[in-house]
Amino acid sequence: MEPSPLTQQSRPESFQPKIVRLYEALFREDEEDYDLSEGFWQEFFLLRPDATSLKRILGYLDADDLLHLQTHSQQLFLRAVSRVKHGAPPSDEVALDTLTVFLGAVLSKRYTNPSSDVISVLTGLRDADAVMSDFVASLDAIIRNGRNMEIRQKAVQTALSITAGAYQTGLISYFTHRDLFPALMKCVQDSDSSAQILRPFFLLGLLVNYNKFEFQNPYRLRLDDFVNDSTIRKIVACFGSTCSSARNKYVAVQDDLPEGWNLGATLSYIGLGVLAAGSRPSTPTAEEVIPLFSALPGSEAGILLSTYEFTNANKLFCFNLVTLPSQTKGEASALSSFLSLTSYLFQHAHRSLRSSLYTYLSLFILHILVEDQTLVKRMCGEESKTMVRLCRQRQPYLPIVRGSRPVISVILDIMIDGINHNLRRKLDAEFYILCLGVILRVISFLSRSRFRLAYHWSELWRTLLSFFRFLTTYANDIKTLPKYAELVDDLVNLVALSLSDGEAFLPDSAAYDDLFYKIVETGEVLTKFRDAFELSSHANSSSIDILVNVSSHYYALLEGNEKGKVKSKNLSPREVSKVIKQGYETLSIQAKEGLDHWDRFREADYKAILKKVARVAVEDAKALIDEK
Known part of the structure; x- marks a missing residue:
């Protein structure tokens, strides 16, 4: 008797997604002349991407392997750019997600001749200018006016990936020639959450910094005369929210709320209400906190670079940073959140070069703010009174101050802590x-x-x-x-x-x-x-x-x-x-x-530090992409 077709067959030990098989075929080292049909690409850009698998496969290849496989890598890049430009869903979204991972991996390799080798892997020398210009123009169009915020964020993510990956190559020049500033600001203006603003703003900071001491960076000139108040307010609010998130990671390692304070009531004033619902975390040992603190701040701290650039270039931005109130009752203002994060950075600046460099950025921002006589007057006045959670994770402790006080008092406290703890x-x-x-x-x-x-x-x-x-x-x-x-x-x-x-x-x-x-x-x-x-x-x-x-x-x-x-x-x-x-x-x-x-702050005096900061921010941009 024939077995019933309904009889359960034995299952394979694991299922491999079809897209992973296509990745393997695309980057099979021994078959660089393997013919990739039109049907292959049609299927490739219809299947859901698997970022983890693609990154793993590309991770096995070194720079020479990619140059050896440049026929296939060029086809992938050209086909993906074509899908992005055409703008038909879901292929354009698949292409953007694929390019984000692909470009990040390709640009992280160590090449003998970085600029020319990367161009060989992506486009070939003959078509480089036309293809890259087309690519950047397509990203510009999507970031500015994509059909929804999701695809616009994907385009930002792709631009962030190539900018971070190509910081030491000539590829970023295509972004400086095109000027993504209007598109990025339009994306910020149309965003309705800090999460949607973080990456465009982060990307802007990298673009502003690229070779800015070697030539007149066009993005810096854009910052100087940008006067869209509503967009600036959104950026400031995003900065405050991001600072709170970065600060909370320190508190999660070691809760340093002074004994005797009412946890829920206090947290509602200093932007930590989310922690009030749970029990007070247990205190880790001195040995346990070392690696945890050394890993901080999180990758989102790279937004300090973008904020520094805006602060140093734009007085309207500085005014909003100092004066913008909290967006929601019970939350901290952007300035309060920034000062709180700075306090934690100061007490832990010694733990790593990365932490030290971000501490410098905070100091640069504070210098610029207190040099403005109008702003420092406001920060001394009654209207600036606020509560700021200052770090108490290392002795000696400053006196506990209950209630609100002028911002300038908080700044002086942070300087005292900086002197005592380093x-x-x-x-x-x-x-x-x-x-x-x-x-x-x-x-x-x-x-x-x-x-x-x-x-x-x-x-x-x-x-x-x-x-x-x-x-x-x-x-x-x-x-x-x-x-x-x-x-x-x-x-x-x-x-x-x-x-x-x-x-x-x-x-x-x-x-x-x-x-x-x-x-x-x-x-x-x-x-x-x-x-x-x-x-x-x-x-x-x-x-x-x-x-x-x-x-x-x-x-x-x-x-x-x-x-x-x-x-x-x-x-x-x-x-x-x-x-x-x-x-x-x-x-x-x-x-x-x-x-x-005193002499006014001159960033040229800190050129070496800012170049190191930019390199750290580049690595944090890559980490931010991986987190998503």
């Missing part, structure tokens, strides 16, 4: 110069405007004077660092300025007295500091002399001109304050002119 013998002098520079700009504004800021100033003085002690202790190591002399001068001048102009910006006489007393306490260190860095014969000897002389003047009063034990140790705070006030009558501070002077 001390090491091989000091990053550039980082400290930038931190001191932000503080100088803030104090300079407060002094000139005679704006009395309520702030825990004693923490700032304690931090700056402790930094004197650190530099003195490790003077021999510090003097081997580039720019150490600039660092020393900036620190001395900053404290001298605070001492000479403190009455103009400190909230009351007690705060001013406290600064004097802390100078007195540090007198011996200041003298050793002066000698260790040979400042007596230095151009800034007058600044260090101000500090030493003030210390000596009050030391003599507090000690009662007696040798041995300092009597101030046994004096009450009121008695010390009385002596400080009495000392004013006989104290003369001859501060030199220009202590409050």
